[in-house]
Amino acid sequence: MNRRQFIKVFGIGGGILAGGLALPALVAEKWGPDDPETDDPREASFWEEDAGSLPETDRITSDRQMDVAVIGSGITGLSAACALKEIQPDLKVCVIDSHRPCSGASSRNSAHMRGEYNAWDSIYSSQGAGAALEWNKFALRGLEAAVDFIQGNNIDCDIHPEPLIWVGTEKQTGALESTVGRMKEAGIKAILHTGKEFHDKSGTDYYSSGIEDHNNYIMHTGKLMKGFLERVLERGIPVYGHSPVLNVTNTDSNTETNILETPNGSVATKKVLFATNAYTPRIRGLLSSRMVPIVLASIATEPMSPAQRNAAGFAWNHMTEAQLISRTIGHTSDNRIFFRGILGYSSFNSCLWKNLEGAYQKLEREMRERLPWAEGLKVTHKWSGAVGMPYSSTPIAGPLPGKGQYASVGYSGSGMVHGFYHGRLVAYQMAGADHPDLKYLRGPSGWIPPEPHRSIGAKTFFFLAS
Numbered sequence: 001m002n003r004r005q006f007i008k009v010f011g012i013g014g015g016i017l018a019g020g021l022a023l024p025a026l027v028a029e030k031w032g033p034d035d036p037e038t039d040d041p042r043e044a045s046f047w048e049e050d051a052g053s054l055p056e057t058d059r060i061t062s063d064r065q066m067d068v069a070v071i072g073s074g075i076t077g078l079s080a081a082c083a084l085k086e087i088q089p090d091l092k093v094c095v096i097d098s099h100r101p102c103s104g105a106s107s108r109n110s111a112h113m114r115g116e117y118n119a120w121d122s123i124y125s126s127q128g129a130g131a132a133l134e135w136n137k138f139a140l141r142g143l144e145a146a147v148d149f150i151q152g153n154n155i156d157c158d159i160h161p162e163p164l165i166w167v168g169t170e171k172q173t174g175a176l177e178s179t180v181g182r183m184k185e186a187g188i189k190a191i192l193h194t195g196k197e198f199h200d201k202s203g204t205d206y207y208s209s210g211i212e213d214h215n216n217y218i219m220h221t222g223k224l225m226k227g228f229l230e231r232v233l234e235r236g237i238p239v240y241g242h243s244p245v246l247n248v249t250n251t252d253s254n255t256e257t258n259i260l261e262t263p264n265g266s267v268a269t270k271k272v273l274f275a276t277n278a279y280t281p282r283i284r285g286l287l288s289s290r291m292v293p294i295v296l297a298s299i300a301t302e303p304m305s306p307a308q309r310n311a312a313g314f315a316w317n318h319m320t321e322a323q324l325i326s327r328t329i330g331h332t333s334d335n336r337i338f339f340r341g342i343l344g345y346s347s348f349n350s351c352l353w354k355n356l357e358g359a360y361q362k363l364e365r366e367m368r369e370r371l372p373w374a375e376g377l378k379v380t381h382k383w384s385g386a387v388g389m390p391y392s393s394t395p396i397a398g399p400l401p402g403k404g405q406y407a408s409v410g411y412s413g414s415g416m417v418h419g420f421y422h423g424r425l426v427a428y429q430m431a432g433a434d435h436p437d438l439k440y441l442r443g444p445s446g447w448i449p450p451e452p453h454r455s456i457g458a459k460t461f462f463f464l465a466s
């Protein structure tokens with residue numbers, strides 16, 4: 001297996017391992033800081049700003065007792081909290097976040113809800129089309145459950161089916177041709193476009209072909225999270241913001257099995273769910289050998305006028321490059337362009353990028369290179385975010401070794417459906433309830449080396465892959 005095939009099967013985590021293992025096998029556990037990154041300023045994303053202010057929430061200011069505490073108020077944590085209350089209405093459930101509620105990746109992404117299993121292509125390569133089809137059907141059930149929840153709860157977030165176009169340059173056309181065949185075998189509604197027809201619909205000469213992928217919905221991610229938070233609060237589930245969980249201790253007690261320490265009070269709880277995405281390894285090294293935070297950044301322009309949009313001449317609103325270090329080009333409903341890139345691994349499991357301004361400038365250059373007609377459009381919004389990348393892009397969901405401790409993390413760039421559905425399924429597990437899709441939950445996959453190998457491996461990998 002060569003490096004490219006290895007990375008295809010094992011993803012970015014595998015690439016980092018490959019890079020890391022090129023070094024002498026000296027292993028230093030817990031190298032670097034392992035406390036939560038609480039000084040992360042989290043500039044608002046376009047979506048968050050556009051959605052307007054969130055409902056008021058409290059902070060933890062004294063000790064309290066719960067049946068279940070969910071750490072993380074992103075889509076995963078809120079979905080799990082709602083499912084727990086559905087299954088056991090009397091359960092005392094709370095959600096705790098270190099920052100503004102819903103200000104993690106869930107409100108700073110590219111707004112796609114994809115009904116495809118994140119690791120379907122690697123499953124196809126290692127286990128064949130039948131297995132990939134089965135996992136994609138699971139992901140599609142997740143998408144349907146998320147759409148049902150959003151519509152059933154009247155969350156006004158402009159959700160609608162819209163194709164996502166996987167685009168490639170001339171050099172990548174051959175690869176796209178073989179990908180579309182695999183997609184169809186794996187149950188994804190996909191059509192390949194090339195030539196003039198592709199150019200007319202994409203509005204750019206930078207790419208030469210694209211796969212129209214119909215297993216996709218688009219929404220306003222800021223409005224989604226705002227509506228989700230409102231529904232959680234209406235169900236009587238307290239959400240505490242600005243209350244970082246600094247430590248979680250297991251005890252022998254049956255009622256106060258886990259003690260969660262925050263700066264101004266502790267929460268004693270039977271069960272705890274870590275729905276903490278890329279921030280997980282910074283909670284005392286939790287799952288740090290199984291996932292790695294990867295930092296992404298986005299920019300958005302001022303709205304295009306109808307004349308500018310006509311002159312640009314494109315039919316497709318959402319395109320993603322069909323490669324590991326991809327960029328996404330999207331359009332908002334008020335006719336802005338947003339452009340998302342992958343920055344890389346920031347060392348010591350940090351979700352912050354040191355030279356963000358430089359990264360935004362590079363993104364702007366890349367956007368203008370791909371969309372020359374965007375020349376006069378001013379960039380008005382810039383934001384970054386992080387995703388948790390497990391070894392083979394397989395989400396980590398289920399019980400942890402600690403008593404009453406569970407995790408639902410590691411959704412890479414496909415967390416809006418996976419986070420929603422896995423969060424919901426882990427809630428079933430925590431409540432001891434059955435669900436036919438519990439068999440699709442997976443625990444931690446392959447090992448990723450600690451620092452300094454992690455940093456050197458990751459930096460080598462991103463250098464070679466970009």
Ligand SMILES: Cc1cc2nc3c(=O)[nH]c(=O)nc-3n(C[C@H](O)[C@H](O)[C@H](O)COP(=O)(O)OP(=O)(O)OC[C@H]3O[C@@H](n4cnc5c(N)ncnc54)[C@H](O)[C@@H]3O)c2cc1C
Pocket residue numbers: 036071072073074075076077096097098099101102103104105106107108109110111112113114243244245246275276277278279280283296297298340384385386387408409411412413414415416417418419
């Ligand atoms: C730029 C970008 C583009 C993306 N595009 C897409 C896309 O188009 N489609 C898609 O499906 N996915 C996309 N993703 C990925 C997706 O956004 C994530 O996978 C998903 O939001 C994960 O949800 P979550 O609830 O698990 O995590 P988050 O939304 O990040 O929530 C985790 C929460 O945990 C909190 N937390 C962490 N540590 C602690 C602690 N110690 N104490 C208390 N609270 C804590 C954090 O503050 C955070 O609010 C993108 C991500 C980014 C960054």
